[in-house]
Amino acid sequence: MIFYKxxxxxxxxxxxxxxxxxxxxxxxxxxxxxxxxxxxxxxxEELIRDHGAIPSFKGYGGFPATLCxxxxxxxxxxxxxxxxVFKDGDIVSVDCGVFMNGFHGDSAYTFPLGEVDEEVxxxxxxxxxxxxxxxxxxxxxxxxxxxxxxxxQYVEREKKYGIVRELVGHGLGRELHEAPEVPNYxxxxxxxxxxxxxxxxxxxxxxxxxxxxxxxxxGWTVYAKDRKPSAHYEHTIAVKKNGPDILSNHKMVEEAMSxxxxxxxxxxxxxxxx
Ligand code: MG
Ligand code: MG
Numbered sequence: 644m645i646f647y648k649x650x651x652x653x654x655x656x657x658x659x660x661x662x663x664x665x666x667x668x669x670x671x672x673x674x675x676x677x678x679x680x681x682x683x684x685x686x687x688e689e690l691i692r693d694h695g696a697i698p699s700f701k702g703y704g705g706f707p708a709t710l711c712x713x714x715x716x717x718x719x720x721x722x723x724x725x726x727x728v729f730k731d732g733d734i735v736s737v738d739c740g741v742f743m744n745g746f747h748g749d750s751a752y753t754f755p756l757g758e759v760d761e762e763v764x765x766x767x768x769x770x771x772x773x774x775x776x777x778x779x780x781x782x783x784x785x786x787x788x789x790x791x792x793x794x795x796q797y798v799e800r801e802k803k804y805g806i807v808r809e810l811v812g813h814g815l816g817r818e819l820h821e822a823p824e825v826p827n828y829x830x831x832x833x834x835x836x837x838x839x840x841x842x843x844x845x846x847x848x849x850x851x852x853x854x855x856x857x858x859x860x861x862g863w864t865v866y867a868k869d870r871k872p873s874a875h876y877e878h879t880i881a882v883k884k885n886g887p888d889i890l891s892n893h894k895m896v897e898e899a900m901s902x903x904x905x906x907x908x909x910x911x912x913x914x915x916x917x
Contacts, residue, residue: 647840658671659748699740727757791829805854846877
């Protein structure tokens with residue numbers, strides 16, 4: 644069942660999302676080749692706990708860390724470790740969740756480190772842009788299928804990218820994952836109707852190659868079967884009368900990145916081609 648949120652509850656979810664983005668911004672300010680997944684995980688966990696909050700992912704289904712850190716061909720759910728050392732040219736997807744005041748927040752960002760192949764940068768831009776297109780479709784009276792349709796239309800217009808099917812966005816609130824599921828593909832006019840107070844995480848996961856994924860021997864890391872790079876951007880949003888309200892804040896993350904020479908800014912595709 645779908646739990647619609649009151650304005651007060653949405654503000655609490657926003658606070659959790661802003662702390663998530665504070666943690667992602669901190670990651671964006673320090674991430675560089677030579678650092679490990681464990682390093683950024685530790686930094687994010689400290690920041691979250693210093694704010695009196697709890698990392699949502701740690702212990703969730705047995706997941707051992709605060710962040711999911713997924714490098715290059717890893718799509719999502721990568722386990723940060725000391726042996727996972729970032730290299731120049733990597734793209735590092737960092738997903739973070741926070742539980743505070745009874746509500747979760749959830750957001751993710753893919754950081755391109757150093758000299759990244761232009762085709763891989765484009766993958767990041769297209770994935771990030773598809774997220775904002777999808778958010779624009781999340782209006783009262785639309786349907787969940789309209790969101791997935793929008794992502795798919797945008798991402799597949801060049802026919803070369805693969806949208807991951809096995810993993811989807813989701814409702815969230817008192818639980819990290821609530822109904823409804825929010826796929827990144829779909830048909831217009833299908834699925835649950837979006838009503839005021841619906842809070843969902845929209846999170847396109849796009850492969851440079853084919854859509855097929857596998858799970859690694861660690862039981863968590865999902866990677867592209869053809870081992871080509873994959874990008875992931877996620878916002879938590881509330882459906883409101885006046886339009887979608889983005890509760891997470893990537894501007895905060897991008898501002899922090901702008902002072903870090905080891906990471907490249909991911910502009911939207913329109914800005915890149917303008
Ligand atoms: Mg997430
Ligand atoms: Mg999520």
